[in-house]
Amino acid sequence: MGDLSVQRLTKTFSTEGGSLEILRDVELQMNRGDSLAITGPSGSGKSTLLYILGTLDRPTSGNVRIQGQDPFTLTPEPLALFRNRHVGFVFQDHHLLPQCNVLENVLIPALAGSGAGAVEEERARKLLDRVGMGSRLTHRPAQLSGGERQRVALCRALINQPLLLLADEPTGNLDQVTAESVGKLLLELNQELQTLLIVVTHSLDLAGKFPRRVELKQGALVERA
Ligand code: ADP
Ligand code: MG
Secondary structure, eight states: OOSEEEEEEEEEEEETTEEEEEEEEEEEEEOTTOEEEEEOOTTSSHHHHHHHHTTSSOOSEEEEEETTBOGGGSOHHHHHHHHHHHEEEEOSSOOOOTTSOHHHHHHHHHHTTTOOOHHHHHHHHHHHHHTTOTTOTTOOGGGSOHHHHHHHHHHHHHTTOOSEEEEESTTTTSOHHHHHHHHHHHHHHHHHHTOEEEEEOSOHHHHHTSSOEEEEETTEEEEEO
């Protein structure tokens, strides 16, 4: 079994108009250091799948194991801790807190565990150095460009050294040149830190940089050349 194992995953939303089957039969096996790009038309369920893998939403049926553990057997508090420890998210919008500076923003997920001490702060500085933001530690998000904010958001996602790095349209709001550099950074950091990277994207340019690509089609993942 892989570090991430998904078997026969389904997700159905019940709405006023009846039930909406979004994921029908998702199978996925991945290990540390692997990366995957998921493409598919708008509304095909890409975000839904990513949120379930990140334990922010629950499957209707099927099996999800992250390092052998089924997170959905946990009660809400242990589940939140599990997520904080094992999952890092990057969204289309950076979601940085405007009143906090760069260093503080990166340290936010570290506050939930045993607290952000010297070790976490050193890790944050190293990550920010790595993405070229080491000289911007005391700047606030409003003082940064879109690409710089996404690089800070990437450091925040990595501060707890998660197994899973999940990114939902991470370059969707960026111009092409900036998008390319953020995409490259995601893949480089995935290798350096041996996370398991899954990126949802509309961009065939970004998807094309990934060694493994799948398309979400009629509720299932289909491998692409
Ligand atoms: P994608 O990210 O591929 O664009 P989503 O995963 O956001 O697609 O959504 C897939 C489908 O599921 C859409 O038709 C959307 O309207 C529907 N959907 C998502 N969340 C809910 C919800 N909480 N309740 C009902 N329908 C939902
Ligand atoms: Mg989406």
